[in-house]
Amino acid sequence: MTDPAPVRPEIVVDLAAVRHNLTTLADLVAPAAAMAVVKADAYGHGMVEVARVAREVGLTWVGVATLPEALALRAAGDTGRLLGWIGMPQDDWDAAVAADIDVAAYTPETLAVIAQAAARVGRTARVHLKIDTGLSRGGATARDWPALVAAAAVHQTAGHLQVVGVWSHLVAADEPENPVNAVQRARFVEAVALAEAAGLELEVRHLANSAAGILQPDLRFDLVRFGIASYGLDPAPGQWDGALPGGARLHPAMSLRAPLILTKEIDTGEGVSYGHLWRAEQPTRLGLVPLGYGDGIPRHASNTAEVRVAGRRRPMRGKVCMDQFVVELGPAGTEQSDPVSVGDEVVLFDDGRTGAPTVDDWAAAAGTINYEIVTRIGGRAVRRFVDSERAAEEVRG
Numbered sequence: 190m191t192d193p194a195p196v197r198p199e200i201v202v203d204l205a206a207v208r209h210n211l212t213t214l215a216d217l218v219a220p221a222a223a224m225a226v227v228k229a230d231a232y233g234h235g236m237v238e239v240a241r242v243a244r245e246v247g248l249t250w251v252g253v254a255t256l257p258e259a260l261a262l263r264a265a266g267d268t269g270r271l272l273g274w275i276g277m278p279q280d281d282w283d284a285a286v287a288a289d290i291d292v293a294a295y296t297p298e299t300l301a302v303i304a305q306a307a308a309r310v311g312r313t314a315r316v317h318l319k320i321d322t323g324l325s326r327g328g329a330t331a332r333d334w335p336a337l338v339a340a341a342a343v344h345q346t347a348g349h350l351q352v353v354g355v356w357s358h359l360v361a362a363d364e365p366e367n368p369v370n371a372v373q374r375a376r377f378v379e380a381v382a383l384a385e386a387a388g389l390e391l392e393v394r395h396l397a398n399s400a401a402g403i404l405q406p407d408l409r410f411d412l413v414r415f416g417i418a419s420y421g422l423d424p425a426p427g428q429w430d431g432a433l434p435g436g437a438r439l440h441p442a443m444s445l446r447a448p449l450i451l452t453k454e455i456d457t458g459e460g461v462s463y464g465h466l467w468r469a470e471q472p473t474r475l476g477l478v479p480l481g482y483g484d485g486i487p488r489h490a491s492n493t494a495e496v497r498v499a500g501r502r503r504p505m506r507g508k509v510c511m512d513q514f515v516v517e518l519g520p521a522g523t524e525q526s527d528p529v530s531v532g533d534e535v536v537l538f539d540d541g542r543t544g545a546p547t548v549d550d551w552a553a554a555a556g557t558i559n560y561e562i563v564t565r566i567g568g569r570a571v572r573r574f575v576d577s578e579r580a581a582e583e584v585r586g
């Protein structure tokens with residue numbers, strides 16, 4: 190990295206990487222459309238900024254989970270098609286309909302709430318009906334689907350809402366060989382047919398997330414909801430070599446770096462951090478990194494993860510604390526051959542091109558998935574946006 194060493198922990202988000210990923214994914218799935226999924230603050234990357242990039246590269250669709258997220262995007266100036274798929278009874282549905290947000294309905298009760306809101310604000314609400322094709326999470330089961338479709342048709346005739354989409358979500362998109370994919374596809378196609386037979390004219394049928402959008406072309410339908418791949422992270426580790434048709438690759442957009450704030454030596458037999466999970470077997474040089482589980486560093490990665498300091502990977506030693514963790518720099522007496530100083534840059538993860546750990550390395554160390562690592566990073570670390578293609582920089586706390 191050519192940036193000067195950070196003076197405090199920072200999350201660096203390269204918007205050029207997001208731009209590359211979104212354009213690459215949109216090209217991949219065309220003529221289906223690509224939706225940029227920016228829920229949970231864009232998986233920790235910055236919802237408003239990522240949505241702005243999505244619009245810049247020409248994406249019609251942006252998606253979030255909750256209605257407050259969608260309203261926050263509107264407040265930030267986003268005016269494009271925006272789907273929020275989790276509604277709660279106490280949500281401000283009037284505001285959502287008034288703000289021209291596409292909403293989802295899983296039950297006739299929610300349809301009634303949406304229709305009433307639309308009547309109050311004097312608009313026609315756009316609705317995506319969700320069929321539960323097997324995840325048993327949101328959506329109407331096949332048994333409940335005819336009633337949902339019938340209720341939607343009644344509200345539509347009354348002019349309060351327009352059903353524009355039918356959608357569902359996959360169980361095992363990251364396992365293309367799993368037979369549940371074909372089961373879900375068949376159930377989805379049947380639900381779409383029932384909706385169309387009831388007179389609903391659908392603009393978009395959508396089932397696929399990142400993994401399916403990339404690995405299972407027959408699940409793309411009209412629209413693919415790209416979350417994790419938008420951020421350049423692998424939606425299906427181990428299932429493919431990361432090369433898209435044509436050879437393009439995704440670019441990880443997030444790096445996490447911090448200054449080293451202390452170096453010291455400890456004697457043989459001394460233990461490190463709470464509980465002395467690790468003990469020095471020889472006189473050892475240690476470094477202190479000012480990030481902890483309060484900033485989203487997974488405690489499950491204790492004593493396992495690595496970071497890069499002064500050009501080398503170094504192992505974490507002992508438990509991750511709330512605000513800090515310790516790394517082993519090397520045996521005592523090696524300062525001359527391997528100089529490391531306070532203020533040096535510590536790279537927890539980046540895009541991996543220079544040998545630093547990646548988000549996937551951290552996920553493996555913590556026994557979780559890359560999604561959870563980036564989404565939880567935050568706390569006191571400051572997010573900084575860069576654009577490696579355009580040089581302009583913007584800072585946000």
Ligand SMILES: *Cc1c(COP(=O)(O)O)cnc(C)c1O
Nearest residue numbers: 226358398399400414415416417
């Ligand atoms: C989060 C989410 C997505 C995006 O999933 P990725 O695997 O990150 O691409 C798509 N659809 C729904 C319903 C989601 O909740």
